[in-house]
Amino acid sequence: AQSVTQLGSHVSVSEGALVLLRCNYSSSVPPYLFWYVQYPNQGLQLLLKYTTGATLVKGINGFEAEFKKSETSFHLTKPSAHMSDAAEYFCAVSGSGGYQKVTFGTGTKLQVIP
């Protein structure tokens, strides 16, 4: 069984401030972890992913996330928020190897205040 918990359904930051979106997961097997972004009236697109290897992963648009096995966390960060970062962000988990079913968190809407 696997699950994802995203803390905070809405997060507001000032333009130029640090973005931190929290994600905790549970998985009975070594996980693959993902962050997806959804802009208004669009589908989801992959922001970044962790599969194996380096625990700090970098994605598009200056975002990065760190896999911490001991804390079962995969928080998303960006040093300086931009207005264009306003969107909804989803954390997701799947099992590793072979066919995987992906489980999504409930999402965090990021508001960037000018």
Added chain:
Amino acid sequence: NAGVTQTPKFQVLKTGQSMTLQCAQDMNHNSMYWYRQDPGMGLRLIYYSASEGTTDKGEVPNGYNVSRLNKREFSLRLESAAPSQTSVYFCASSAGLATANTGELFFGEGSRLTVL
């Protein structure tokens, strides 16, 4: 490269009517999925097809049927629509059982369905 294409993008139904959402992908992916997205609930898996010729229930299959028509196409049918099925529906695909698959999903732009 079109990726994942869903039709229609918008649909309004009356309670009890039926309809089919169509999805096609051109990435030669093995696995395809149907999700629904509701406010505050994230994405919930309705049905999936791990490979051509197979389909399985996800978290919320009641009231839906699917058909994996061929490797490219995966349709979702509502036989008798209910207001509780008002939602945004997303089709997605992934490499599935292919070697070096990382589980990344590729999404369509969504189909917004309203049931009155």
